Structures are given as structure tokens and as C-alpha cells.
Amino acid sequence: MDFLIDFFNLNDVQWVPQIVNIIWNGSLYSLFALGYALIFSVLGVLNLAHSAIFMWGAYVGLWAVCGNTVFDGQCPAVDVPVWWAIPAAMIGGGIIAILVDRIAFYPLRQRNAPRLSQLISSIGIAIMMVAIAELVFGKERLSMPLDAIPRRNFDIPDGLSIENPLDIGRIGLGMYVAEFNILLTPVRLQIIVVSLILMIFLGFIVTQTRLGQGMRTVAFSERVSSLLGVHVDNIYMIAFFISGALAGAAGMLYTLNSNVFLPSTGSELTLKGLTVIVLGGLGSIRGAVLGGYLVAAIEVYMVAATDYGGLADAVVFFLFFLVLMFRPQGILGQPLPDRA
Amino acid sequence: MKQRFKIVVCLLLIATLVLPLSAMAQDGGDEEETPRMGFWEECADPANLSGEIPIGVVFGLTGSIAQYGEPQANGVRLAEQEINESGYLGEEATVTFVYEDGGSDRETSIAAFEKLINEGVVAIIGPTLSSQAFGADPLAADAGIPVMGVSNTAAGITTMTGDPELDQFIFRDSLPESGVIPGTVATAVEILGIEDVAILYGNDDDFTASGYEVFVDALEEAGVEILLEETFSRGDVDFSVQLTKIIEQDPDALVVSALIAEAVQIVTQARQAGYDGPIIGGNGFNSPALFTDAGEDANGVIVGAAWNVGNPNELSEAFVEKYTEAYGNPPDQFATQSYVGAWLMATAVRCADSADPADIRDALASIQDFPSPLGLFSFDEDRNPVHDPVVQIVDDGAFAVFDESYANYFD
Numbered sequence: 001m002d003f004l005i006d007f008f009n010l011n012d013v014q015w016v017p018q019i020v021n022i023i024w025n026g027s028l029y030s031l032f033a034l035g036y037a038l039i040f041s042v043l044g045v046l047n048l049a050h051s052a053i054f055m056w057g058a059y060v061g062l063w064a065v066c067g068n069t070v071f072d073g074q075c076p077a078v079d080v081p082v083w084w085a086i087p088a089a090m091i092g093g094g095i096i097a098i099l100v101d102r103i104a105f106y107p108l109r110q111r112n113a114p115r116l117s118q119l120i121s122s123i124g125i126a127i128m129m130v131a132i133a134e135l136v137f138g139k140e141r142l143s144m145p146l147d148a149i150p151r152r153n154f155d156i157p158d159g160l161s162i163e164n165p166l167d168i169g170r171i172g173l174g175m176y177v178a179e180f181n182i183l184l185t186p187v188r189l190q191i192i193v194v195s196l197i198l199m200i201f202l203g204f205i206v207t208q209t210r211l212g213q214g215m216r217t218v219a220f221s222e223r224v225s226s227l228l229g230v231h232v233d234n235i236y237m238i239a240f241f242i243s244g245a246l247a248g249a250a251g252m253l254y255t256l257n258s259n260v261f262l263p264s265t266g267s268e269l270t271l272k273g274l275t276v277i278v279l280g281g282l283g284s285i286r287g288a289v290l291g292g293y294l295v296a297a298i299e300v301y302m303v304a305a306t307d308y309g310g311l312a313d314a315v316v317f318f319l320f321f322l323v324l325m326f327r328p329q330g331i332l333g334q335p336l337p338d339r340a
Numbered sequence: 341m342k343q344r345f346k347i348v349v350c351l352l353l354i355a356t357l358v359l360p361l362s363a364m365a366q367d368g369g370d371e372e373e374t375p376r377m378g379f380w381e382e383c384a385d386p387a388n389l390s391g392e393i394p395i396g397v398v399f400g401l402t403g404s405i406a407q408y409g410e411p412q413a414n415g416v417r418l419a420e421q422e423i424n425e426s427g428y429l430g431e432e433a434t435v436t437f438v439y440e441d442g443g444s445d446r447e448t449s450i451a452a453f454e455k456l457i458n459e460g461v462v463a464i465i466g467p468t469l470s471s472q473a474f475g476a477d478p479l480a481a482d483a484g485i486p487v488m489g490v491s492n493t494a495a496g497i498t499t500m501t502g503d504p505e506l507d508q509f510i511f512r513d514s515l516p517e518s519g520v521i522p523g524t525v526a527t528a529v530e531i532l533g534i535e536d537v538a539i540l541y542g543n544d545d546d547f548t549a550s551g552y553e554v555f556v557d558a559l560e561e562a563g564v565e566i567l568l569e570e571t572f573s574r575g576d577v578d579f580s581v582q583l584t585k586i587i588e589q590d591p592d593a594l595v596v597s598a599l600i601a602e603a604v605q606i607v608t609q610a611r612q613a614g615y616d617g618p619i620i621g622g623n624g625f626n627s628p629a630l631f632t633d634a635g636e637d638a639n640g641v642i643v644g645a646a647w648n649v650g651n652p653n654e655l656s657e658a659f660v661e662k663y664t665e666a667y668g669n670p671p672d673q674f675a676t677q678s679y680v681g682a683w684l685m686a687t688a689v690r691c692a693d694s695a696d697p698a699d700i701r702d703a704l705a706s707i708q709d710f711p712s713p714l715g716l717f718s719f720d721e722d723r724n725p726v727h728d729p730v731v732q733i734v735d736d737g738a739f740a741v742f743d744e745s746y747a748n749y750f751d
Contacts, residue, residue, distance in 0.1 A: 017584045139402045146635040183580040183613045258577035303581040
């Protein structure tokens with residue numbers, strides 16, 4: 001054990017706050033990758049417009065809380081609670097994802113086009129969506145007003161003390177945050193909570209409901225599902241809606257954390273999301289979750305425990321390469337015919 | 341006798357008519373006393389100039405970089421108007437600044453330079469970023485066209501090609517980090533008694549990386565211990581992992597070399613994490629976005645600058661007034677440096693009395709003690725700017741001059 005700690009240079013690492021960093025970053029990656037994985041699992045196609053849906057979801061959420069001024073490239077005031085942006089972003093992301101399916105995938109599916117064409121078609125619509133966002137919201141960064149988002153770290157409430165055992169229950173989260181030097185803002189807590197709820201919800205849908213059964217049947221074979229009376233087109237539409245809603249939630253949480261809205265937001269996540277689902281197992285829901293936390297852990301480790309934080313991406317992609325070489329189905333993936 | 345009386349009366353009448361006029365002329369003369377830019381005396385009115393003299397301007401006008409590029413373009417527009425309305429280039433000639441968007445990457449700036457050079461501009465002002473200058477400036481030097489950076493502060497800008505024949509065409513009026521940071525660090529150490537610091541810097545950008553190196557030299561010079569160094573990449577929006585590591589070390593000050601977009605995030609996240617000590621920044625912090633986007637989190641940020649809006653200098657005050665009137669908000673350092681840059685280019689054209697790029701280059705290189713909002717401005721033998729910098733601290737949402745009165749600010 002000591003040998004391992006020395007080998008990975010973990011002596012000086014602050015465990016608790018850095019693990020919290022892994023959890024909230026990983027939750028975000030997983031949430032983003034889930035929608036990616038869902039579409040791959042049902043359609044067998046990578047939807048490279050997923051990051052554009054993510055970005056649009058964030059803008060829809062911003063519009064919902066900020067109003068029409070966002071079209072003039074500004075957000076001077078937020079009149080409603082800022083958390084309303086999350087359901088708005090999910091609905092917006094879902095609807096946009098259905099549109100993406102109708103425009104980029106449906107016509108090709110009808111013609112039985114090869115999967116490569118569908119992949120390229122999704123790249124095309126992603127570029128279009130970024131260009132449209134630049135037209136609609138401007139190329140400049142948009143931000144919510146400073147006081148709109150609760151930005152402060154959790155802290156110990158006035159008058160309470162961690163020295164006093166009676167206070168510990170009432171201090172709650174604030175105690176741990178202050179004691180362990182954790183960077184945990186309300187937004188980051190929201191990221192963890194919302195992501196977990198959505199992950200559990202998705203897992204429930206896929207494994208426990210008729211809809212999930214339908215999705216898995218379609219994933220197995222479109223033809224067989226039609227013969228069994230599954231309405232394939234509806235399944236596609238619902239899968240895209242759920243995937244878009246997950247992307248929208250991820251986009252909103254991501255931008256709430258940084259308060260930077262740009263049409264280019266999310267482009268850096270396209271490849272990272274791909275890495276996440278390949279590491280975990282293409283098309284596997286649990287794999288996407290595992291992959292998200294794994295990538296976050298590597299990134300945090302590189303910065304926290306080594307002097308080569310700049311190489312975090314390189315290490316992640318090297319792992320990606322290794323997985324493709326030696327375990328192409330991913331860590332939790334099953335051989336292709338059984339996916340989903 | 342009568343005749344002489346009539347003449348006297350006439351003279352008196354004329355005098356009564358003329359005197360008030362001359363008195364009025366005197367008043368007019370007083371109004372003209374407001375300080376005026378330019379080498380009106382030092383260089384004679386040009387005789388050989390005529391028509392529109394085109395000078396290219398390449399600033400990042402779109403994307404996150406527009407936070408610098410927009411004020412820069414405004415500064416040049418104001419100078420253009422003043423130069424042409426005052427007849428600085430003589431009766432026959434005017435200067436026409438040709439604006440091109442340099443984007444935020446090297447390739448866009450290079451394309452903008454190529455376009456302007458093909459269009460036959462006699463000089464170029466820009467580009468916005470040092471990393472763009474390293475790509476684009478050699479094109480102008482190759483074409484024998486003088487180019488002046490008005491915001492490039494990385495080391496080695498004016499000697500980038502290593503060939504003196506080419507380098508002689510590359511100028512800048514923006515004090516390099518090496519001209520601002522040592523003074524900033526020394527002042528902060530002296531006033532606040534800083535003994536150890538943590539550094540956070542962007543290692544994938546010429547400007548932030550060279551700023552980091554200057555900081556390290558200046559900190560060593562001042563005898564300050566560097567507890568740890570952390571890096572990030574351009575476009576990063578989250579710094580919590582690095583900040584967790586830094587705050588654990590409890591440094592006396594946080595030193596940051598970043599562009600404004602990342603700088604705002606670093607400042608707010610450091611404050612979120614409960615760090616309330618001084619944050620010493622490089623030139624990238626010199627933007628009003630620091631106040632609009634970081635709000636009160638920005639209080640306690642210490643930044644050296646070539647210029648401050650509170651500069652007690654007549655030309656500076658006049659410039660602030662005119663700029664505010666024209667654009668509705670006060671200028672930042674970038675607007676001021678681009679304004680001065682445009683005036684320097686026009687002065688070179690006037691003093692050369694020629695629209696030939698080689699003559700303009702020679703005249704530009706010989707500018708000494710030019711009165712400007714930046715103070716008395718000269719180029720040194722490497723075509724770098726020489727003038728006095730100021731050290732500022734953010735206090736109550738604005739830059740103030742950092743002096744002994746802030747010794748207990750962080751207690």
C-alpha cells in the first residue's frame with residue numbers, strides 16, 4: 001500500500017477535496033456521455049452533434065431565465081430562480097435532438113444509408129448548429145448577472161462551530177466543506193445531485209420499462225422489432241428526446257458552473273465524450289458512467305499529484321488508444337450483438 | 341486740422357470695431373490651449389503628401405478576444421478622426437485606416453495581413469495577440485512594410501525573425517511584460533511584505549507563457565519563494581483542481597499569468613474557495629471585463645499597466661474625456677495604446693513627408709519624447725516603447741494607483 005502511494009505520488013495530495021473534484025467533474029462527463037451512449041446503443045451511430053445539442057440546451061436555459069434580451073447578446077437580469085434553467089434546457093435539448101434526428105438521420109435511415117454517411121451527416125449538422133448559434137446569440141460570450149448564480153462556497157453558518165459536537169448535525173455540509181478545504185459551490189452540488197438522479201432515472205427506464213424493452217429490441221434489430229409490433233420510429237424519437245434532454249441538462253450545469261455561454265462551448269467535449277464511452281464500453285449505460293468518472297479521475301490526478309497537469313489529455317487519449325487495442329468493446333462493454 | 345480730426349475719428353471707430361474682435365480672438369486662443377497630440381512644431385507641415393494614405397489595422401473583432409479588439413478599434417477610429425480633422429498630414433492628404441478582423445488565432449491574422457499587404461497599405465497596426473504577431477508580423481517585414489503592435493507584450497516581439505534587416509520593420513508601443521512586471525512585483529513585495537507565492541499560468545500561449553517567465557525572474561529578484569507552479573490551457577473554464585492544491589499551501593499571494601477570459605474565472609473561483617489574499621496579474625488583467633464579469637471578487641487584484649484611466653497627465657485626461665463622449669464608456673489601456681499607435685503612425689508619415697513604407701519606418705524609429713496619454717513616449721534601439729508604467733490595485737470595483745495606503749488592505 002505504501003509502495004503504491006509512493007509510486008503514484010499521492011502523499012501530498014489532498015484526498016477529500018480532490019475526490020470531490022473528481023465526483024462533480026465526472027458526473028458532468030457521465031451525464032454528457034450518457035446521451036451519446038444511448039443513441040449509439042439504439043441506432044448504432046455516433047451522434048457527433050451531441051455537443052452542439054449540449055450548447056443549444058445551455059442557451060435555451062439561459063433564454064428561459066433571462067428573457068429575450070439574450071438575442072441582443074446580453075443578459076442584464078434574471079427574474080426567475082436560476083434553477084428553472086435546468087428543466088428548460090432539458091426540454092429544449094430534447095426538442096432540438098428530435099429535430100437533429102429528423103434532419104440529419106431520418107432521411108438517411110429511410111434510404112438505408114451506410115452508418116458512415118449518418119456519422120458525417122451529424123458532423124455537418126453540428127457545424128450548422130454552431131453557426132446558427134453565432135447568428136442568433138452572437139459570437140461574444142454571454143454571462144448571467146454576477147448575483148444570479150449562488151457562487152459562494154458552502155461555509156459554516158454563523159454562530160455554529162465544528163468544535164461543538166451538538167452543532168455538527170446542524171452544520172451539515174458546511175462543516176466538511178470548511179474542514180477539508182473543499183471547493184463545493186451550490187452549482188457543483190447541483191451537478192452531482194442532478195446527474196445522479198438522471199443516471200438512475202435513465203437506468204430505470206432502460207431496464208425496467210416497456211419503453212426500455214422497446215429500445216433494446218430496436219438496438220438488437222430494427223426488423224425484428226417491427227415484426228414484434230414495436231413502433232420503431234417512435235422509439236427513435238423518444239431515444240433522441242431523452243439523449244437531448246441529458247445533453248441539455250449537462251450543458252446547463254456546465255455553463256452554470258463557469259457562467260460563460262459561447263457558441264463554441266462543448267466542442268472540447270465531443271472528443272472527451274467519445275473517449276468516455278469507448279473507455280466504458282460503447283453503447284453501455286453503466287460503461288458511460290464509469291468512463292466519465294475514470295476520465296475525471298485521470299485529469300484530476302495528473303494536476304493534483306504530478307507536475308504534468310498539461311499532459312492530462314494526452315494520458316486520457318493514450319488510455320483510449322490502449323482500450324481500442326486490447327479491449328475494443330470497452331471496460332464494461334459486451335460483444336456487439338448484446339449491447340444496450 | 342479738420343482733415344486730421346476726421347482721420348482720428350475714423351481710426352477710433354475702426355479701433356472700437358476691431359478691438360472686441362481681437363479680444364474675442366484672444367478668447368479663442370485660450371480655448372485652443374487644450375493639449376493637442378502631435379509633432380506640430382518638431383516636424384514641418386508636409387508638402388509632398390496627397391490623397392488617402394492607407395494604413396492597415398488588424399484587431400480581433402469577434403469572439404472572446406473582441407474584449408480587447410473592440411476598444412482597440414475605437415481608439416484608432418478616434419485618432420483617425422482627430423488626425424484628419426486637424427489637417428495633421430497637410431491640406432492635400434488624409435490617413436485612411438483599413439480595418440480587418442484578425443480573429444483570435446494565428447491563421448486569421450495571417451490572412452488579414454496578406455490581404456492588406458496585397459491592397460498596398462503603407463503600414464500596419466496590430467495584431468491583437470502576441471501569438472498572432474509571431475505568425476503575421478514576418479509577412480509585413482518581408483514586404484518591407486512597418487508593423488506596430490499596440491497590445492503585443494510577449495518577450496522578443498520586435499526581434500522575432502532574428503534577422504536585423506527584417507526586424508527593423510517591427511515596432512510596438514505596448515510596454516512588454518518585462519517593462520511592467522518587475523516593477524509590479526517589487527512594489528507589491530515592498531508594500532505587502534510578501535514572502536512566498538503560488539503561480540498559475542497558461543502554458544500553451546506565447547503571451548501567458550512569457551509573462552510567467554518574467555514573473556519568475558522578477559520574484560527571484562525580489563527574493564520571494566515560489567511554493568508551487570500550476571498550469572492550465574486556453575479555453576479552460578474550471579480551475580478548482582489547481583486552486584485546491586494552491587490554497588492548501590497558503591501562499592502570501594497568488595501570481596497569475598492569463599488572458600482575461602481565464603483570468604476572470606481564476607479570480608472568481610479563487611475567491612469562491614475562500615482565498616482573499618492578493619492576486620498579482622499580468623497585462624491580460626487590464627480589461628474592464630475584470631469588473632463586469634468578476635464583480636467584487638476582483639477586489640485585491642494587483643496589476644501593473646502601461647496606463648491607468650486616472651493618469652494625471654493632460655493629454656490622458658483629454659483623451660479619456662473625448663473617448664468617453666464618443667463611445668459612452670471610458671477607455672481601457674488597450675484603447676489608449678491603439679490611439680497612441682495610430683498617432684505615432686501618422687506622425688511618422690508627417691515627419692517623413694512621404695507615403696513610402698521605408699521612409700515611414702525610418703521616421704517611426706526616430707520618434708523621441710512624443711507627448712501622449714502614455715506620457716513622454718520614445719522607441720528604444722530595439723523599437724520597444726520607453727515610458728513610465730503604473731502599478732494598480734482593484735479597489736471597490738475600479739483600478740486605483742497602488743501605494744503605501746494599501747499596506748493593510750489584506751489584513
